[in-house]
Amino acid sequence: MKYFQPYSVEEAIEIAHASESTFLAGGTDLVLHMRTGKAQPSGLIDLGKISVLREIKEVDGFIEIGSMATFAELGNSELVAQNAYALWQACQSMGSPQIRNQATLGGNLGNCSPAADGLPPLLALGAEVHLISQEGEEFVPLSTLLSRTPLLGQNTLIRGFRIPITGWQSGFSKLGRRRALAIARLSVAVAVEINGTRVENVRVALGAVGRRAFLSESLGRELSGLELNGAWLEKGVLEVQQIVREALGARASAPYKRTAVSGVFREALASIITEGGTQA
Amino acid sequence: MIEIKLVVNDKPYTLEVEPSERLIDALRNRLGLLGTKEGCGEGECGACTVIMDGKTVNSCLVLAAQANGSVITSIEGVGNRRSPHRVQKAFVEVGAVQCGFCTPGMVLSAKNLLDKNSKPSNEEIGIAMSGNLCRCTGYDKILRAVKIAAEEGKE
Numbered sequence: 001m002k003y004f005q006p007y008s009v010e011e012a013i014e015i016a017h018a019s020e021s022t023f024l025a026g027g028t029d030l031v032l033h034m035r036t037g038k039a040q041p042s043g044l045i046d047l048g049k050i051s052v053l054r055e056i057k058e059v060d061g062f063i064e065i066g067s068m069a070t071f072a073e074l075g076n077s078e079l080v081a082q083n084a085y086a087l088w089q090a091c092q093s094m095g096s097p098q099i100r101n102q103a104t105l106g107g108n109l110g111n112c113s114p115a116a117d118g119l120p121p122l123l124a125l126g127a128e129v130h131l132i133s134q135e136g137e138e139f140v141p142l143s144t145l146l147s148r149t150p151l152l153g154q155n156t157l158i159r160g161f162r163i164p165i166t167g168w169q170s171g172f173s174k175l176g177r178r179r180a181l182a183i184a185r186l187s188v189a190v191a192v193e194i195n196g197t198r199v200e201n202v203r204v205a206l207g208a209v210g211r212r213a214f215l216s217e218s219l220g221r222e223l224s225g226l227e228l229n230g231a232w233l234e235k236g237v238l239e240v241q242q243i244v245r246e247a248l249g250a251r252a253s254a255p256y257k258r259t260a261v262s263g264v265f266r267e268a269l270a271s272i273i274t275e276g277g278t279q280a
Numbered sequence: 281m282i283e284i285k286l287v288v289n290d291k292p293y294t295l296e297v298e299p300s301e302r303l304i305d306a307l308r309n310r311l312g313l314l315g316t317k318e319g320c321g322e323g324e325c326g327a328c329t330v331i332m333d334g335k336t337v338n339s340c341l342v343l344a345a346q347a348n349g350s351v352i353t354s355i356e357g358v359g360n361r362r363s364p365h366r367v368q369k370a371f372v373e374v375g376a377v378q379c380g381f382c383t384p385g386m387v388l389s390a391k392n393l394l395d396k397n398s399k400p401s402n403e404e405i406g407i408a409m410s411g412n413l414c415r416c417t418g419y420d421k422i423l424r425a426v427k428i429a430a431e432e433g434k435e
Contacts, residue, residue: 003282003299003345028341032322034300044299048346072335096411097389099323101335102342 009132009159011054012045013027016155017134019047023157025068025107028099053106053160056080062162064130067106068237069160071095071118074105074178084163085271086121086170086189089215104160109142112151112260113183118190119146119213121172122161123205130159143215168193173267174199174207175260184208186257186269188240192228199228204240204265210247219243233273284348288313289357297344303337304328306344307354315355315384321415326412329385330354336392338413355384358391367391370429371422378416386412390426398433405430 002021006012015021021043024030027125030200033039049055053068056077063083065074074080075091094100095118108118109129119142128139133156142161145151152158170191188205193200207213222239226232244261248254287324288311297306307313307330319327321340328339331353359365364372367390377383386409393400393408400408405426414422 001299005345005348023344024346027343027346028323028338031302031341031343035302035321044343044345046343046346049349075421095323095409096326098326098336098338098411099341102337 001041004043004045005049006045006047008051009157012047012050013132013134013155013157015045016157019043020154020189023047023110025104025110026070026102026168027107028095028103028178029107029111029113047157049108055160058165059162061165061219063165064162065105066158066160067109067158068104070108071100071103071105071108072097073093075100082130083165084121084125084170086124086172086268087118087163089172089271090117090121090174090187090189100252107163109145109158110152112146114177114211114213115184115187115208116213117174117184117187117207120187120207121170122163122207123213124170124172124189124191124203124204125163126166127161127167129161132157146214166193168201169272171271173270174263175264185253186260186264187213188261188264189269190265190272192272194228194272197228199232201224204236204243206240206243206247206261209244209261211224214247216240218242228273233266233269236269239264240265281324282345284345286347286349287351291355299343301344302340303330303332303342303344303347304339304350306347306348307339307352313354313356317381319381324413325382326385326389327382328387329412331388331392333381334392334395336389338411353388353391355387358387365391366432367394367426367429370425374425374428375416376421376425378414382412382414382416386414386422390429393426394430394433398430400426400430402427405422425428 004015022041024044024046053066055066056069071091071094081088105118106222108116122142127142170188174184174187189205191203202220204219205215244258307316317327319325321336323341323400329336330339332350359368367387376418
């Protein structure tokens with residue numbers, strides 16, 4: 001197996017173009033998959049030495065996050081905590097301290113596990129993905145990208161993400177078998193635009209419900225343009241259960257997740273709605 | 281084989297490693313540092329924890345090549361029988377060690393916490409130690425030992 005350790009994005013995509021190699025981000029999934037034989041790359045392009053890919057910064061009304069920013073770095077970022085709270089919460093609870101120090105947001109998307117913790121918050125926050133290859137670069141809404149199969153072309157590098165700074169409030173919650181080190185059995189991220197006592201717009205994304213994380217457009221429509229109160233929350237609970245029912249069908253985990261999602265949905269909203277249904 | 285440069289426990293090394301070789305393999309097999317233990321081998325248990333550039337990582341999930349240019353502290357670099365680190369002293373005093381397999385990783389997670397935060401709260405200690413599993417002690421004595429080591433460091 002070949003191993004490349006480029007120092008620039010340009011060099012990385014050149015190598016990707018010229019060889020059949022796989023991009024290596026933090027490696028917390030790929031190193032394991034190589035060991036079990038699930039992944040058998042003919043070469044690796046280690047992105048760890050490209051310092052621009054680690055940046056987290058505010059640019060023209062967006063938070064720009066390099067694909068190699070780790071969960072720990074995102075979880076320590078005041079910019080993320082202030083403007084992308086759901087993502088910040090997800091980064092606090094993913095894996096363990098050791099995993100968070102190594103695992104990256106770009107790797108989370110590249111590996112694209114159904115339970116990937118970073119994806120529901122990014123979906124709810126309206127994130128776009130910055131892709132780059134020898135053919136050029138583009139920004140693709142994450143929700144669009146996640147509907148593509150395969151997710152990415154062999155030579156395409158996830159350069160990073162950008163999240164619009166909108167003033168929406170957001171929250172994330174997940175269900176695991178224990179608090180640390182547990183793969184999410186179910187996760188929910190919600191972002192809401194609140195105007196006075198009214199919920200103008202809503203985006204709800206679910207993880208570990210089906211093959212990939214997804215944004216529920218119908219749920220967003222149903223819950224938008226309403227007064228923010230207890231009745232709104234209960235409507236949301238019923239609707240989200242319906243979404244899980246539709247997504248999971250007759251799978252063995254369906255009855256469990258259909259019930260559990262109501263609690264996870266409420267928890268995701270806990271930072272937005274205080275007890276009694278008033279605005280935080 | 282590829283060439284990497286590492287500083288391990290303050291000593292510089294240049295090593296030839298396989299691209300698929302993990303950091304734990306390089307530490308144990310090439311440098312003979314057997315204090316780093318492999319438990320689950322899949323990043324769940326934290327027994328293989330080392331400090332890499334000031335951050336704890338599972339050395340079973342890091343390729344040796346990824347660690348190229350890094351500064352690593354393994355348990356051999358923390359203290360020894362004659363002059364144990366205060367975390368190690370506290371582990372012995374409290375009886376936080378039973379079978380001992382998780383202990384090197386536990387000590388490194390605790391040391392790294394105290395290096396960054398000399399007055400951690402109980403919650404901060406709990407989070408810092410959450411990536412290290414112990415199947416013997418029930419954690420109570422481990423957390424108490426970290427607390428004691430933190431108190432000692434404040435003086």
